[in-house]
Amino acid sequence: MNWMHDPEFLKLKKEFVDTFMERSQMLRTLLAKADAESLLEIQRIAHSISGIAATYGFNEIGNKGEEVDLFLESQFKAGTMDLIKANILVEELFSQLEKASKE
């Protein structure tokens, strides 16, 4: 049997998906604040998502998480913050999380 169809893996995958709404709501709250501390926390969440989502088969979410992570990292390094672009990217990420959690 392919391990991705193993009931134990499917249970772990469901538990992972169950975290999507919580992560999404956290992103929404942090994005509404948009201060330096919140943006750092958004980057941490995006970084975490980018490191695991594809391993569970959620490639698009993983790619978007990486895009948010790298964008915020580049902005921090440059000492600037394009909040409009940050908003667009983070909204795309939480839309994907919410969509996946409902499927």
Place this chain on the structure above:
Amino acid sequence: MIFFAEDDPSIGQLVCFKLKKAGFSIHWVRDGSLALQEFALNKWGLVILDVMMPGADGWTVLKHIREESEDKDVPVLMLTARGQKSDMDLADQNRATDFLKKPFDPEDLVKKVKQHLRGDL
């Protein structure tokens, strides 16, 4: 037995699932401080360390193993966030045996474990 340090439960559970299915025993600790404390409890066949952990990061734990522990030559596989040059440099400097970039294919992890695990442990 494999010693494994990872704070993210989604990754930790998946790694434990895959390695147990492949026939390995694994001891999982969930932050870097615990890794520093519990590494000395046993002699391990292989160590797998996440880089970003609370308490102490994976590089700190690796440095401790290589410089201060009683088993300095244990194979250590690092789970890095990306294949960043800084991570590769740190892996070299701290004598990591190998590394795997997140997100990883669990099959690749099993291959690396088979490649590096000390046969007698």
